[in-house]
Amino acid sequence: MAKKPIKITEVVLRDAHQSLLATRMTMDEMRPILPAIDEVGYYSAECWGGATFDACIRFLDEDPWERLRILRKEMPNTKLQMLFRGQNMLGYRHYADDAVEYFVQKSVANGIDILRIFDALNDPRNLETAIKASIKEGAHVQGCISYTLSPVHNNEYFANYAKTLEEMGANSICIKDMAGLLTPYSTEELVHSLKETVSIPIDIHSHYTSGLASMSILKGIEAGADIVDTAISPLALGTSHMATESLVAALQGTDYDTGLDLKKLNVVREYFNGLREKYLASGQISPKMLGVDANTLLYQVPGGMLSNLLGQLKEAGKEDKLEDVLKEIPNVRKDSGYPPLVTPTSQIVGTQAVLNVLMNSPYKMVSKEFKGLVRGDYGKTPAPISDEFAEKILKGEERITCRPADLLEPEMDKLKKEAEKYAIQEEDALTYAMFPQVAPKFFEKRAQKLAGVDGDHVDMANKSHPV
Structure with a gap:
């Protein structure tokens, strides 16, 4: 076969520390190593968006815009990438189109090259404005498939969605596997299906939670994936991602050789190794987060959602009910149209499952957000919600059928x-x-x-x- 070097997106500056230490890495901790990261030759560095914005102002007393400007200045040769929640931007509600357009404009003006844009329900209407605005600003649009498993989610569903994103103007497609649900052979089939349907590059983003990511990524590469997300090894594995150096070494001398230098990566590794020791000593990284949790394959619960559920049950003094809540989550998902479990739907479905278990009666108490999900505030669910169930939750309130931002x-x-x-x-x-x-x-x-x-x-x- 013809040579096909794999491109690497390094996630240590965003998703790795979001997954392992609640997004607490500071700019002062990042800054000394940025020139070395810039020298590696990564395809891109995911370094902004997601929960970084919230954590900067809530916990770190840092201006997120200033963080972006510093990243841009210190890494002039690397594409900077952000995670963007479509109509939610980086917040937790839908914003008007003018706010979304302004946010995209300012993100690109301050240094972002690639916007990875996703919607928790895979409702393309919620991505329209962000995609158009990104194209207008000359940025690379990476349209996201929020990957999940359910009776309505299959390769045909994902391929059709990818085609829609390509037609909307996406420059590449990301398989966003936030809970580590991809298995090696399902990845191979999905990538084949996407490559047959779209003509733009495919990126695999899979968390290590279930212990399958490195096997799945290798099968995905063999099936034709173009870009892979990895984390430098000290902040890899567990609820984070597969290790960058391991993939680079695995592909060396093959047709997929990344061309990255393990010696340059070692400089980055040594630096983050020091930070890892510090985080472990201070308790910022829990050893639990570093292990494999194959339970995620049973309940489809991403790591962040699991710690959130445990926190809610602890508060109620009902930690012993975790297993019951995990068993209730699939029921709540089914009733609410099988939403993928990613921000904000993971929190909405999880909280409702906790309420159902604590009340010992399903939907005796309903959260405002769950009501909003059923009503259509967040967009169209992958499967239709039955009129009977909607009536039970909404009690006569009208459902939204248009694009919520309208x-x-x-x-x-x-x-x-x-x-x-x-x-x-x-x-x-x-x-x-x-x-x-x-x-x-x-x-x-x-x-x-x-x-x-x-x-x-x-x-x-x-x-x-x-x-």
């Missing part, structure tokens, strides 16, 4: 006005838009830091931040 009035002018008193840069209006409760506290702390200091705020933001 019901939203433009909101950016209003948000800019509300954020005016805090803003020192245009991007602050977007920070405020996504986290209106948390952002003001962050802005106040930032103002205190800047008080009485001469010079540009950018210089100040580059100085160390207390964690």
